[in-house]
Amino acid sequence: MIEILNNFFNGLGAVLAIGPIAGIIAGVCVGIFFGAIPGISAIMAIAIILPLTFYVDPVIGITMLLAVYKAGIYGGSISAILINTPGAAASFLTAQDGHALTKAGKAGKALGMALYASVTGEALATLVLIFVAAPISIISLQAGPIEKVFLLIFAFTVVGSMTGESISRGILSCCIGMLFAMVGMSSITGATRFSFGVPELMSGFTFLPLLIGVLVMPEVIDAIKKRKTPHYDLILEKSPNPDDNRVTWKEYRSVFGTMLKSTGIGTFIGALPGLGSSAAAFLAYGEAKRTSRKPETFGKGSLHGIAAAESANNAVCGSSMIPMLTLSIPGDDVTALLMGAFLIHGITPGPTIFYEHTDVIYAIFAGFLITDIFLLIIARAGFSFWTKVASIQRYYIFPCVTVFAIAGAFTTNQDLYDVLILICFTVFGYGMRLIGLNPAAFIIGFILTPLLEQNLDQAVAIVGKDYGMILASPFAWIFTALSAFSVFSAMRMKKKEKKKVAAPSAPERSAS
Amino acid sequence: MSKIAKSLLAITTAVAVTLTGGAAFAEYPEKPVNVIVPWGAGGDSDLTTRLWADAMEGALGTPVVVINKAGGGGVIGTTFVASSKNDGYTLVNAGLSNVLVTPNFSKTPYDFSSFVPVVKLSSVPLGILVPADSPYKTFDDFIAAAKAGRLTQGSWGAASSGTVLASIIADQAGYDVKFVHGNTTAESMVALIGGHIDSAVSFPPAFGPHVKSGRARLLVLNQKMAEYPNVPTFADYGIKGSFEGWSGVFAPKGTPPEVIQKLVNASGKVMDEPKVRKAFENMGANVDFRHGEAWTNDMLLNYDIMKNAAAKMKQ
Numbered sequence: 171m172i173e174i175l176n177n178f179f180n181g182l183g184a185v186l187a188i189g190p191i192a193g194i195i196a197g198v199c200v201g202i203f204f205g206a207i208p209g210i211s212a213i214m215a216i217a218i219i220l221p222l223t224f225y226v227d228p229v230i231g232i233t234m235l236l237a238v239y240k241a242g243i244y245g246g247s248i249s250a251i252l253i254n255t256p257g258a259a260a261s262f263l264t265a266q267d268g269h270a271l272t273k274a275g276k277a278g279k280a281l282g283m284a285l286y287a288s289v290t291g292e293a294l295a296t297l298v299l300i301f302v303a304a305p306i307s308i309i310s311l312q313a314g315p316i317e318k319v320f321l322l323i324f325a326f327t328v329v330g331s332m333t334g335e336s337i338s339r340g341i342l343s344c345c346i347g348m349l350f351a352m353v354g355m356s357s358i359t360g361a362t363r364f365s366f367g368v369p370e371l372m373s374g375f376t377f378l379p380l381l382i383g384v385l386v387m388p389e390v391i392d393a394i395k396k397r398k399t400p401h402y403d404l405i406l407e408k409s410p411n412p413d414d415n416r417v418t419w420k421e422y423r424s425v426f427g428t429m430l431k432s433t434g435i436g437t438f439i440g441a442l443p444g445l446g447s448s449a450a451a452f453l454a455y456g457e458a459k460r461t462s463r464k465p466e467t468f469g470k471g472s473l474h475g476i477a478a479a480e481s482a483n484n485a486v487c488g489s490s491m492i493p494m495l496t497l498s499i500p501g502d503d504v505t506a507l508l509m510g511a512f513l514i515h516g517i518t519p520g521p522t523i524f525y526e527h528t529d530v531i532y533a534i535f536a537g538f539l540i541t542d543i544f545l546l547i548i549a550r551a552g553f554s555f556w557t558k559v560a561s562i563q564r565y566y567i568f569p570c571v572t573v574f575a576i577a578g579a580f581t582t583n584q585d586l587y588d589v590l591i592l593i594c595f596t597v598f599g600y601g602m603r604l605i606g607l608n609p610a611a612f613i614i615g616f617i618l619t620p621l622l623e624q625n626l627d628q629a630v631a632i633v634g635k636d637y638g639m640i641l642a643s644p645f646a647w648i649f650t651a652l653s654a655f656s657v658f659s660a661m662r663m664k665k666k667e668k669k670k671v672a673a674p675s676a677p678e679r680s681a682s
Numbered sequence: 683m684s685k686i687a688k689s690l691l692a693i694t695t696a697v698a699v700t701l702t703g704g705a706a707f708a709e710y711p712e713k714p715v716n717v718i719v720p721w722g723a724g725g726d727s728d729l730t731t732r733l734w735a736d737a738m739e740g741a742l743g744t745p746v747v748v749i750n751k752a753g754g755g756g757v758i759g760t761t762f763v764a765s766s767k768n769d770g771y772t773l774v775n776a777g778l779s780n781v782l783v784t785p786n787f788s789k790t791p792y793d794f795s796s797f798v799p800v801v802k803l804s805s806v807p808l809g810i811l812v813p814a815d816s817p818y819k820t821f822d823d824f825i826a827a828a829k830a831g832r833l834t835q836g837s838w839g840a841a842s843s844g845t846v847l848a849s850i851i852a853d854q855a856g857y858d859v860k861f862v863h864g865n866t867t868a869e870s871m872v873a874l875i876g877g878h879i880d881s882a883v884s885f886p887p888a889f890g891p892h893v894k895s896g897r898a899r900l901l902v903l904n905q906k907m908a909e910y911p912n913v914p915t916f917a918d919y920g921i922k923g924s925f926e927g928w929s930g931v932f933a934p935k936g937t938p939p940e941v942i943q944k945l946v947n948a949s950g951k952v953m954d955e956p957k958v959r960k961a962f963e964n965m966g967a968n969v970d971f972r973h974g975e976a977w978t979n980d981m982l983l984n985y986d987i988m989k990n991a992a993a994k995m996k997q
Contacts, residue, residue, distance in 0.1 A: 217723030217750070221736045224961060314878035315862075355755055357863050360787065360840030369761060369791060372754035443872045498891035499872050503722060506868060510729045513887070516964045520891040583753050624865070631862045632878060634832055 205245020347615025720759025
């Protein structure tokens with residue numbers, strides 16, 4: 171422990187120099203900027219910056235890439251909160267609650283909560299990375315396809331707590347999402363499913379246009395429909411109460427428990443290679459809602475909702491480095507890219523990295539924490555500008571949203587075909603709204619299904635005819651129990667809500 | 683012939699040359715060259731292409747822009763280039779998977795003949811690995827066990843280059859394995875060192891660190907590598923064929939030979955630069971600079987092998 175601290179402070183010394191600090195500041199600015207543009211994801215921003223870092227000192231190059239990554243993830247929540255265009259799966263939960271706050275004139279509060287939760291989640295996960303990386307990575311290796319199947323089944327139960335009045339409609343929406351996820355080439359059989367000979371469909375529907383089409387564009391259509399109604403607000407007035415546009419210390423303290431729990435979930439999921447930030451955000455959000463005293467506020471501007479989604483999402487950033495650095499296993503596309511950056515600099519991630527490259531690796535760790543501080547300062551400085559954006563008249567905002575949506579759909583693969591997907595799913599998403607289906611449950615089904623399918627196939631291939639092996643893992647029992655508990659508590663919550671509606675005069679009871 | 687006639691001839695020839703091919707391509711490249719990577723940002727092919735493109739800017743005197751056009755298992759971006767203008771300003775990152783394997787396994791709007799090969803940049807030999815605590819110490823042990831019982835092997839997708847190569851190997855050695863498909867080479871290594879599968883096929887960038895740390899044992903490789911002097915090759919076991927992943931650059935069919943030559947020359951220059959070689963080597967990829975007819979013929983031979991394998995696997 172003393173040795174780790176000693177190395178860490180040496181690293182801190184190495185990072186606190188002009189080169190690395192300049193790299194971090196540049197990285198944070200670039201990351202926030204690219205992240206805030208819908209359609210440019212953190213990974214694209216890193217790929218664009220990557221060649222710049224080939225020939226500089228690894229400490230500067232890698233800390234800069236990480237700054238882009240972290241700031242990019244936070245940047246994605248800015249557009250999600252202000253104009254309801256999430257750039258990634260994980261920030262779509264932030265959009266749910268954050269944009270509801272923006273509509274209530276509290277954009278500053280939502281932005282603040284997202285930033286503080288992001289930084290808290292990231293910093294805590296980084297501390298875990300620095301101090302207990304090695305033991306965690308050994309545990310994470312034990313989780314194979316069989317264990318992941320059960321973990322994913324547990325993640326699916328989040329649908330129960332995501333849906334509104336009707337659980338059956340939520341499940342139906344989720345199933346439709348699962349069906350759409352089937353389109354494209356199956357990695358298991360190599361067969362192309364539901365592509366009808368269209369080569370563009372061979373890898374399935376592109377995620378971003380689908381997400382924006384289902385979640386964002388119906389909002390725009392709704393605004394057009396309502397424009398002539400007298401009560402329709404053209405301007406989202408910024409709330410006059412200054413406390414409504416910042417996060418008070420009391421509020422931060424009240425969500426701190428949620429953040430700790432969500433960071434824990436995010437760190438755990440992040441350390442398991444291959445599940446990614448969206449599964450972590452779903453689980454943390456569902457858990458926060460389940461244990462909340464006011465679950466009905468989730469999706470309607472709950473600070474706990476933002477805190478849970480953002481801290482879990484960002485904790486994944488830190489902890490996905492654990493398997494990458496200690497075992498040279500990249501858990502997702504971003505860590506794969508970062509691992510490439512390490513390799514290009516001649517640093518091979520793996521258990522020996524801490525001995526062979528002690529100076530570099532601890533300097534990079536220190537850089538992680540310094541990045542959090544700069545992210546906090548730089549992003550905080552932008553708030554007054556961002557909240558002004560939120561109070562622009564809506565007839566300027568919505569055309570801009572439409573342009574961003576189309577541009578975002580196009581940039582992912584530079585393909586006009588993706589714009590067509592956007593248009594089709596806009597119609598589809600609006601139709602879902604009209605008949606009361608739940609777009610969030612649809613997205614969950616769409617995101618989790620490929621993961622479940624692949625892990626299930628791997629599990630089946632591994633056990634062969636020995637089906638008992640599937641239930642031999644203790645993980646299987648733990649997650650099955652958790653899933654059952656989650657389903658049970660979602661149903662109990664629904665019952666209580668019904669009672670409340672039935673007897674509105676009855677004294678309100680705590681729902682926990 | 684009189685002096686005047688001679689000089690007239692010279693002038694007309696010069697003018698003719700300038701007016702035809704010469705005029706259009708004399709200044710190639712006069713604008714930025716785009717290289718389409720048919721994969722998402724961050725993969726091995728993306729990184730090698732970016733390293734090359736970055737260095738080419740100096741040699742060509744114009745920016746070489748890498749554009750990721752992912753989707754359709756590499757088909758979308760590759761198709762895009764196949765149907766692009768053949769003026770040398772749109773190139774594609776070609777590799778085993780998108781130009782040799784996929785056209786044989788799926789209906790693609792292009793095939794090998796839709797392109798002119800420009801250069802091969804790097805290659806990585808395929809290897810077969812087992813976990814460190816596996817009872818199979820040699821490839822012979824492995825073959826015997828796979829013949830006797832049911833062994834699992836990690837790969838990355840049923841129609842992927844890994845599974846095709848592994849199937850060809852298994853077919854020649856006369857054993858059978860049950861494939862466990864991840865999305866990437868890295869994912870199958872996770873399952874391998876976690877002890878969830880019996881074996882895996884993979885490339886040095888993905889398996890190198892695990893072999894060095896002693897978590898995985900490399901049984902056999904496509905070719906001898908300095909890092910693994912004691913590891914036998916497939917040829918040692920009588921298995922014929924080239925089992926390597928590679929990354930290169932193709933141009934659309936009909937791209938003028940002068941343009942191709944210019945790209946080949948510039949690539950030759952940059953692939954000789956020590957810092958570029960070093961960057962490739964750090965990634966675990968061997969610089970394997972090839973161009974011209976011999977290389978194309980090698981690829982055509984492999985294309986036919988893939989075609990036969992595809993026919994066999996589809997049965």
